[in-house]
Amino acid sequence: MSDHHPAHDPHDHDDHHGHEHGHTHGPGGHVHAPASFGRAFAIGIGLNLVYVVAEAFYGVMAHSVALLADAGHNLGDVLGLAAAWAASILAARQPSERFTYGLGRSSVLAALGNAVVLLLITGGIGWEALRRLAEPHPASGITIIVVAAIGILVNGGTALLFMKGRKGDLNIRGAFLHMAADALVAAGVVVTGILIISTGWLWLDPVIGLIISAVIVASTWSLLREALQLSLDAVPLGIDRAEVDHYLHGLPGITEVHDLHIWALSTTESALTAHLVGLEQIDGAVLLPHVSAELKRRFGIGHATLQIETVETALRCGLRPDHVV
Numbered sequence: 001m002s003d004h005h006p007a008h009d010p011h012d013h014d015d016h017h018g019h020e021h022g023h024t025h026g027p028g029g030h031v032h033a034p035a036s037f038g039r040a041f042a043i044g045i046g047l048n049l050v051y052v053v054a055e056a057f058y059g060v061m062a063h064s065v066a067l068l069a070d071a072g073h074n075l076g077d078v079l080g081l082a083a084a085w086a087a088s089i090l091a092a093r094q095p096s097e098r099f100t101y102g103l104g105r106s107s108v109l110a111a112l113g114n115a116v117v118l119l120l121i122t123g124g125i126g127w128e129a130l131r132r133l134a135e136p137h138p139a140s141g142i143t144i145i146v147v148a149a150i151g152i153l154v155n156g157g158t159a160l161l162f163m164k165g166r167k168g169d170l171n172i173r174g175a176f177l178h179m180a181a182d183a184l185v186a187a188g189v190v191v192t193g194i195l196i197i198s199t200g201w202l203w204l205d206p207v208i209g210l211i212i213s214a215v216i217v218a219s220t221w222s223l224l225r226e227a228l229q230l231s232l233d234a235v236p237l238g239i240d241r242a243e244v245d246h247y248l249h250g251l252p253g254i255t256e257v258h259d260l261h262i263w264a265l266s267t268t269e270s271a272l273t274a275h276l277v278g279l280e281q282i283d284g285a286v287l288l289p290h291v292s293a294e295l296k297r298r299f300g301i302g303h304a305t306l307q308i309e310t311v312e313t314a315l316r317c318g319l320r321p322d323h324v325v
Contacts, residue, residue: 037172040161041085044179048078051154055147062143070151070185073121077155077178080114084175087111091171091266104266107171108230111267114174115224118181122216125185129209136202144193151186155179171267174223181216188212233263236270239299244272247298251291253278255311259319262301271303277314284308 052074059067087110090103159179162172192205226237235241241262248257256277265271272295276282288306295301314320 037088037162037175038085040158041081041088041175044158044161044175045078045081045085047154047158048074048081048182051151052078055151058143058147062147064144067144067147067189070125070148070189073125073185074151074155074182077118077182080117080178081175083113084110084171087171091268101265101271104269105231105264107169107267108227108264111171111174111223112227112231114171114178115220115227118178118220119217119224122181122213122220126210126213129206129213131206132209133203133206136205141193141197144196145190148186148189148193152183152190155182155186159183169267173267174227177219177223181219184215185212230264230267233261235262236264239270239301244295244299244301247294248274248276248291251276251287253280253282253287255279256314258314258317258322259307259324265303269303270299270301271305272301273305273307275307275309275314275317275319277309277311279311281310282308 052071055067055074056071058064059071084107087106090106093103095102156179159176159182162176162179188208188211192208195204196202230236239262241260244262245257245260248254248260254276258275258277260272260274262270262272284306287308291306292304295304309317318324
């Protein structure tokens with residue numbers, strides 16, 4: 001639905017605003033999975049919390065630093081899942097007088113926090129692996145294998161719950177990567193247990209731990225970078241600002257576009273504002289509904305606010321220079 005109305009402007013000219021709100025595309029223009037992952041979060045948190053307790057218990061019983069470290073890692077994941085779930089609930093809340101865009105940005109913050117926590121925990125595991133490389137400790141290989149194998153099932157199954165939404169929602173992607181990384185860690189621990197039993201080489205445990213840590217860092221870095229960029233109002237990945245600018249410049253009667261901004265309202269929604277300049281007065285009631293619909297269809301931008309100016313009034317617009325925000 002589009003609505004267009006005249007409003008007062010500090011430059012004393014007529015302007016029109018076009019608004020198009022949609023929830024079918026993510027910041028990158030992709031159709032995303034259903035917004036509600038409440039059941040997936042509840043199952044994932046419940047399973048992982050039980051597993052953390054069991055892993056810590058058997059880690060103590062088996063004198064396994066690897067299992068204890070992984071239990072700490074999984075506890076961090078439980079907290080990360082809880083934060084992501086809370087953010088998905090907050091993102092669904094309606095706008096208020098104070099939060100006029102709603103709380104959708106909390107999903108970006110949760111994705112950012114998820115990435116930071118995962119990297120910090122991975123750094124801790126890496127440090128422990130280096131310490132154990134210098135001073136190998138004997139451990140019960142059978143217990144390590146059994147407990148870690150259960151971890152593959154728990155973490156891998158939880159990751160599958162979020163697989164459908166990982167491409168359209170950065171917050172869900174963070175939860176998916178967290179669980180997938182845990183399954184990878186558990187698989188590495190299983191391999192370690194098998195090799196320790198068959199060879200007696202205790203140094204294999206920290207070496208494999210370091211390799212797994214490197215893989216996790218590599219897979220998480222893009223999540224951290226994208227979440228940080230979105231939190232700083234960068235143009236969402238998948239939306240080409242130059243292409244949007246080219247499309248707006250090609251509109252009939254439009255000679256200039258300025259004050260063009262594109263940013264993420266959440267991990268699934270994008271917004272745009274722009275001033276469109278025409279040689280003569282343009283009928284916004286005809287142009288703006290079409291432009292709003294096309295911005296949504298072509299670029300996945302569901303919240304567009306457009307202002308139309310004449311060449312004369314554009315010269316007096318304080319937002320015309322590119323360096324002015």
